[in-house]
Amino acid sequence: MEFALSENQRLMQDSLRGALARACPLERVRAAADAELAWDAPAWSAVRELGVPALLVSEAHGGLGLSLLDAALAAEELGRRAAPVPFLATSVLAPLALRDAGSESQQVQWLPRLASGDAVVGLALTEALSGARDGAGVRAVGRRLHGSALFVVDGAEADAWLVAATDSSLHCVRRGAPGVQVAALRADPTRPTVELRFDGAEAEPLPGTGRPLLERLRDAASIILAADALGAGWTMIEQSVRYAKDRRQFGRPIGSFQAVKHMCAEMAAELEIRRALVWYAAHLFDENSGQASLYAAHAKAQLGDAGHFVARTAIEVHGGMGITDELGLHFWFKRIALDRLLYGGPDRARRLAAELQSLA
Numbered sequence: 001m002e003f004a005l006s007e008n009q010r011l012m013q014d015s016l017r018g019a020l021a022r023a024c025p026l027e028r029v030r031a032a033a034d035a036e037l038a039w040d041a042p043a044w045s046a047v048r049e050l051g052v053p054a055l056l057v058s059e060a061h062g063g064l065g066l067s068l069l070d071a072a073l074a075a076e077e078l079g080r081r082a083a084p085v086p087f088l089a090t091s092v093l094a095p096l097a098l099r100d101a102g103s104e105s106q107q108v109q110w111l112p113r114l115a116s117g118d119a120v121v122g123l124a125l126t127e128a129l130s131g132a133r134d135g136a137g138v139r140a141v142g143r144r145l146h147g148s149a150l151f152v153v154d155g156a157e158a159d160a161w162l163v164a165a166t167d168s169s170l171h172c173v174r175r176g177a178p179g180v181q182v183a184a185l186r187a188d189p190t191r192p193t194v195e196l197r198f199d200g201a202e203a204e205p206l207p208g209t210g211r212p213l214l215e216r217l218r219d220a221a222s223i224i225l226a227a228d229a230l231g232a233g234w235t236m237i238e239q240s241v242r243y244a245k246d247r248r249q250f251g252r253p254i255g256s257f258q259a260v261k262h263m264c265a266e267m268a269a270e271l272e273i274r275r276a277l278v279w280y281a282a283h284l285f286d287e288n289s290g291q292a293s294l295y296a297a298h299a300k301a302q303l304g305d306a307g308h309f310v311a312r313t314a315i316e317v318h319g320g321m322g323i324t325d326e327l328g329l330h331f332w333f334k335r336i337a338l339d340r341l342l343y344g345g346p347d348r349a350r351r352l353a354a355e356l357q358s359l360a
Contacts, residue, residue, distance in 0.1 A: 005073070005279075012050070013073045019046040020081040026328045032084040033189035033331065038120075038156035040084040047078075047085050048117035056095040061111035063095070068220055069282035072227035076278075079231030079339075082331040084190040089123035089154035089162075090114060092224050093217050097123075097162055097170060100216070101208030106172065110160075121162060122155030124196055128164035129218045130344035138198060140165035143205065145173065145198040151185060151342065155194035163196065163203065168211045171203035178202070188338040190331055219296035221343050223281050226303035229339040230278055232332045233271045233307045236314035239329065240264055243318055260317060267313050270306045277302055294356045301349035304340035311336045 005013075023046035032040040047053065055071050057063025071092050078087055095114055098107055113119035127137045127149060138147040149163055160174045173180060179201035185193045241264055244255030254260050281295040311333045315322035322329055340346065 003276075009070060009073055012070065013077060016047075016050055016052065016074060016077040017080065019050055020077060020083055022046070024081045024083045026331075029082050029084060029190060029331055030325075030328060036184070036189070036192065037084065038154075038158075038192055039086050043081075043083050044085045044117065047083070047087075052087070053091045053117040054115035056092060056099070057111050057115035058099065061107060061115060063111065063115040067282070067286040068092075068223060069279060069286060072223055072278060072282045075224045075227035076231035079228035079233075079335060080235045082190045082232065082235070082335050086120045086122075086154040086158075088191070088221065088224055088228075090120050090158075092220060093123045093125070093153075094121040094162055096220055097206065097209075097213065097217060101170060101206040101213050103207050106204070106206065110172075113159075119160075120154055120158045121160050122152045122158035122194070123217075124149035124152045124155070124161055124163040125214070125217060125221070126151045126343065127166075128168065128214050129221075130348060136195075138163055138165045140167060140169055140171060140203070140205070143203055144179075144200045145171060145203045146200060148195060148197045150195050151187065151193045152196050153191070153193055153342070155182065155196065156184065156192045161196060162206070163198075164214060168209065168214055170206045170209035170213065172206065173198075173201055173203045188334045190335055191338065193338075215293060218343060219281075219285055219293050222296040222300035222349065223278060223285060225339040225342060226274075226278050226281070226299040229303045229307035229336050230271065230275060232335045232339070233267075233303075233310040236310055236329065236332050236336075237264065237267045237271065239327070240267065240314045240317040243321075243327075263313050263317050267310045270309050274299075274302050274306055294353055297349040297353040297356065300344075301346040301353070304346040304349070307336040308340055 024043040028040055052074050054063040055066045059065045098110055136148045136150045138145050138149050160172055163171050163173055179199040181197040183195045185195055187193050244260050245253050247254045277299050281299040284292040284295050321327055
């Protein structure tokens, strides 16, 4: 048995890497962040042309019908470029939710548009997956929603939002519906999140929702966030190595100093050994394995800690330049930080893993 990517998966990843290198250089990332754009048009166009939004949509609805592992490979490349595009909710979690819990009419209405990239759907899951804070939480009263949801992914300028209520039901709310207010939150400038406030907003429930669906969405989110952190971490490592070769002190490159060599080597060692964990967690998810939740939690915890170590160490290698806007390292630093904390940090993921193994 070969434990490796298929040729098609490698080609997809290489194609996406090349397309993003052309469409999403640092200058475009910076411009999108400065303008507080929900997404960058050239980067999103490149992603759409390669069929990334269609990865998890079935062929019957105009998609490719591929696996979460394929989505994780795409997430790694998006993390490498800190690409400002709607992916986690729009291309992963919303298609999964609609596929597994949506009515036939909801699937027909949204899945083809998601597959083509013509629609963006945000997802409000934070309170349902990691607990409410600051009084947040959404109550469903019939077909009306009340309360607020924080850190709604892909929520800025979305065509609709899928919102989890306190009873584990999931509801679709259209943009422009009366009783909805949208407020921007500042976390990762390359992936803007918002707060949604509901005052009797009309919502359309997804009939197949419940706690099992939310837990499956949690697992998928954990794996995709881990893959994103993997890609972002490798960019910070590569930038550090290049800087260490170019920056000279005491008449020679700082990369020739043993301490700097060790820092770069430790970053690579911390990150690369966790790649297989991300792939395996995605494989278990695709196989509907009973261990999928366990390994998704491990991937979230391990990549959260490894990504944090790499981000911090890369800044140290760059010295004072590391905290300036000129190099743009802060885009990847903030990206890794959101990957680490969204839907619960490493400690919460480890606690979940312990509970799944009856150890807590």
